[in-house]
Amino acid sequence: MKRRAWLTLGAVVLGGGGVVTYAVASPSGGPGAAGRAKRPVKVYDLALKGTTGGKRELPRTQTQQFSLVGVSWTGAVKRLDGTAQVRTRNLDSGAWSAWHDLEVNLDPPEDPKAGMRGASEPLWVGPSDGVQVQVVHKDGTTGALPKGLQVNLVDPGVVTDAEAKATEPAAFVADASSPAATPTDSTAPTDGTTVTPTDGQTGTSPAPTDPTSPAATDTTTTATPTDSASASGSPSASTSASPSPSVTTPSAPPSTVPRPPITSRADWGADESLSPDPSEYNADVKAVFVHHTDGANDYSCADSASIVRGIYAYHTQVNGWNDIGYNFLVDKCGTVFEGRKGGVDLPVLGAHTYGWNRESAGIAVLGEYTSTSASDAALASIARVAAWKLGQYGADPAGTVQLNAGASQQNYFGTGFTAGTAYTFQRISAHRDGYNTQCPGNALYAQLPTIRAWAAGPVQGLKVASVGGAGLSGSTYYTKGAVTLNWTTTTPGSLISKFELLVDGKAVTSVAGTATSVGTTLALGSHTVAVRAVHQSGKTTTSAAVNVVAETTAPTFTTTPNLSLRTGTVNTSAVPVTLGWKAADNAALQSVKLLSPATATFGPTTTSSSRTAASGTAATWSMRAYDYAGNYRTSSPSYTPVILQETSAVKSGSWTTRSSTSYLGGKSYSSGSKGASLTWTFTGRSASWVVSRASSSGQAYVYVDGVKVSTVDLKSSTTLYRQAIWTKTWSSSAQHTVKIVVVGTSGRPTVTTDGLVYIK
Numbered sequence: 127m128k129r130r131a132w133l134t135l136g137a138v139v140l141g142g143g144g145v146v147t148y149a150v151a152s153p154s155g156g157p158g159a160a161g162r163a164k165r166p167v168k169v170y171d172l173a174l175k176g177t178t179g180g181k182r183e184l185p186r187t188q189t190q191q192f193s194l195v196g197v198s199w200t201g202a203v204k205r206l207d208g209t210a211q212v213r214t215r216n217l218d219s220g221a222w223s224a225w226h227d228l229e230v231n232l233d234p235p236e237d238p239k240a241g242m243r244g245a246s247e248p249l250w251v252g253p254s255d256g257v258q259v260q261v262v263h264k265d266g267t268t269g270a271l272p273k274g275l276q277v278n279l280v281d282p283g284v285v286t287d288a289e290a291k292a293t294e295p296a297a298f299v300a301d302a303s304s305p306a307a308t309p310t311d312s313t314a315p316t317d318g319t320t321v322t323p324t325d326g327q328t329g330t331s332p333a334p335t336d337p338t339s340p341a342a343t344d345t346t347t348t349a350t351p352t353d354s355a356s357a358s359g360s361p362s363a364s365t366s367a368s369p370s371p372s373v374t375t376p377s378a379p380p381s382t383v384p385r386p387p388i389t390s391r392a393d394w395g396a397d398e399s400l401s402p403d404p405s406e407y408n409a410d411v412k413a414v415f416v417h418h419t420d421g422a423n424d425y426s427c428a429d430s431a432s433i434v435r436g437i438y439a440y441h442t443q444v445n446g447w448n449d450i451g452y453n454f455l456v457d458k459c460g461t462v463f464e465g466r467k468g469g470v471d472l473p474v475l476g477a478h479t480y481g482w483n484r485e486s487a488g489i490a491v492l493g494e495y496t497s498t499s500a501s502d503a504a505l506a507s508i509a510r511v512a513a514w515k516l517g518q519y520g521a522d523p524a525g526t527v528q529l530n531a532g533a534s535q536q537n538y539f540g541t542g543f544t545a546g547t548a549y550t551f552q553r554i555s556a557h558r559d560g561y562n563t564q565c566p567g568n569a570l571y572a573q574l575p576t577i578r579a580w581a582a583g584p585v586q587g588l589k590v591a592s593v594g595g596a597g598l599s600g601s602t603y604y605t606k607g608a609v610t611l612n613w614t615t616t617t618p619g620s621l622i623s624k625f626e627l628l629v630d631g632k633a634v635t636s637v638a639g640t641a642t643s644v645g646t647t648l649a650l651g652s653h654t655v656a657v658r659a660v661h662q663s664g665k666t667t668t669s670a671a672v673n674v675v676a677e678t679t680a681p682t683f684t685t686t687p688n689l690s691l692r693t694g695t696v697n698t699s700a701v702p703v704t705l706g707w708k709a710a711d712n713a714a715l716q717s718v719k720l721l722s723p724a725t726a727t728f729g730p731t732t733t734s735s736s737r738t739a740a741s742g743t744a745a746t747w748s749m750r751a752y753d754y755a756g757n758y759r760t761s762s763p764s765y766t767p768v769i770l771q772e773t774s775a776v777k778s779g780s781w782t783t784r785s786s787t788s789y790l791g792g793k794s795y796s797s798g799s800k801g802a803s804l805t806w807t808f809t810g811r812s813a814s815w816v817v818s819r820a821s822s823s824g825q826a827y828v829y830v831d832g833v834k835v836s837t838v839d840l841k842s843s844t845t846l847y848r849q850a851i852w853t854k855t856w857s858s859s860a861q862h863t864v865k866i867v868v869v870g871t872s873g874r875p876t877v878t879t880d881g882l883v884y885i886k
Contacts, residue, residue: 192279194436200274215256233480250421405468460503495567524582583661587616597754604754800870
């Protein structure tokens with residue numbers, strides 16, 4: 127069931143020097159109703175009726191939803207005096223948008239035909255059910271508006287199977303009833319609105335039912351074209367030196383680069399009955415002009431085909447042209463759409479850049495790019511299409527060319543052109559370079575050098591980002607053999623034919639242009655490795671080479687990991703120790719890791735670490751040395767710290783037993799007798815004497831294997847317990863004797879000892 131939507135129209139005179147007209151469609155059953163099945167494209171031409179002084183009133187009429195809007199007026203070459211602005215009401219939310227300027231400084235047709243109209247650029251607004259229009263004059267007046275001024279609404283419909291499937295709801299609720307028309311709500315248009323279907327049906331404008339209404343007294347012309355001649359024929363004001371277009375279908379020359387994927391007119395749902403005229407052809411394509419279509423940039427790329435259909439309907443049904451003006455259109459996701467019919471691989475005469483259509487092709491990006499840059503995907507697609515079309519005629523996309531002016535005019539920058547005279551252009555130029563328009567916007571215009579570089583090649587910004595499977599030391603990578611080279615470019619992969627991996631200057635493998643890495647296995651030894659990018663034009667770029675050494679020799683421990691006792695506080699469960707080692711590699715040592723009994727990672731120059739070890743328990747101190755190639759060696763010696771209590775020593779002289787939880791084992795020996803001694807004998811490689819310290823503590827002599835080696839002063843400003851104050855380490859394990867002798871220091875003779883710790 128097809129629902130109807132009521133469109134309420136009216137007008138308000140602006141105090142600031144303009145006229146507002148508005149049209150509001152009543153709910154049409156909710157957003158789901160619009161997408162229940164396929165529906166044709168339709169154009170609604172709403173005449174802005176009015177009296178003197180520029181006021182335009184739109185009586186109530188009916189319509190359906192629309193997604194694209196513009197304004198038009200009688201006279202194909204007449205300019206609109208002022209700024210046309212629109213705002214629309216969202217179909218789903220009912221919210222009104224901000225006011226949008228319409229681009230009205232558009233290229234006139236080079237050969238105006240009957241039925242052609244002056245028009246703004248169409249503005250894509252998405253599904254909407256209401257519109258307001260205002261024209262603000264530069265001088266602030268509200269003088270008479272152009273004859274036949276219309277607001278033109280385009281519903282792009284749902285015309286392809288894919289679209290119908292994507293928008294079809296799971297189920298429908300049948301309408302219980304339709305709202306009855308009120309006495310003032312006629313179900314037929316009463317304002318001269320023309321509904322132009324594009325599905326083969328005929329739309330007519332009913333006669334006004336009120337002879338006193340503005341619709342009856344204003345003879346505004348609708349936008350239904352009566353002549354489908356091309357809008358890009360020979361200029362009427364001058365004779366061009368360019369070759370005349372031909373209606374004979376030429377052959378398609380091969381290109382020097384691959385053809386990009388292009389969505390055909392059939393696939394985006396072109397109604398070919400709107401453009402019945404035969405295509406016209408140029409002799410070649412010397413240049414490409416880049417455009418934007420204007421409108422919002424927040425469209426979904428799933429709607430791009432609808433946008434293209436809307437522009438096509440607008441160009442044919444509103445402007446009165448015989449086809450869409452652009453040769454190609456590109457959305458922000460990079461999808462390329464076939465524009466004007468006649469064959470994408472042929473030099474089809476377009477209607478996109480006034481005075482320059484006969485030697486060029488036009489590519490338009492969907493959206494508005496005055497302050498917002500076009501996406502990389504869009505830029506890449508423009509570059510691919512431009513390179514392909516210019517490549518058919520042996521033209522360098524980064525070069526310049528002489529184009530013959532088809533009309534006398536000025537461009538956006540004030541450069542004057544005289545019809546029949548040749549001027550220099552970039553092969554890839556902007557609309558504003560040839561005509562006085564802001565198109566394609568400042569942001570996209572600034573991106574044209576990028577487009578040219580991508581289209582022409584070679585690949586830009588190629589560099590090796592990393593080498594997988596290898597470690598970097600200084601400026602050299604080290605590997606055991608298998609490596610993966612990773613790279614980046616600023617040129618998109620869609621414009622790159624392939625990448626080649628070079629080892630010592632020779633290509634050893636290749637991958638697709640969309641790849642960002644490739645692997646290989648290197649022979650043992652030193653190599654240079656680089657990547658070469660082959661642009662679709664055949665131009666090559668080679669990255670800076672990296673040095674890679676392939677080697678399989680594992681590091682060595684020149685000093686086996688070992689433990690030595692160090693000073694610090696001793697507990698029965700934790701003894702302060704120093705872990706020492708030395709590692710080396712034939713190429714480049716990367717790190718040494720402690721694997722057990724704890725974990726830690728050390729740099730290649732570190733050779734010791736302060737740790738603690740559990741006493742009385744054998745522990746494996748496992749360490750692993752790595753080189754930058756990934757080779758490694760592990761060493762895992764075992765050590766046991768042992769605490770010898772003071773009671774295990776051989777005593778001489780007078781010693782007193784003291785008890786406290788602060789002592790190792792809860793007890794210690796104390797003596798102030800000069801010459802009193804304790805002697806321990808053990809087999810190990812490191813030893814430390816554990817004592818208590820205080821302000822009244824005295825001194826002691828330390829003898830090792832019968833030789834006096836140290837005098838230790840135990841005095842401390844604070845009281846400390848279980849202090850390993852003296853240590854000794856040997857290169858290997860052996861039997862040793864340590865003897866402690868009380869010095870008998872005057873005024874503070876006391877020595878309090880906890881015991882001896884050694885490592886076996």
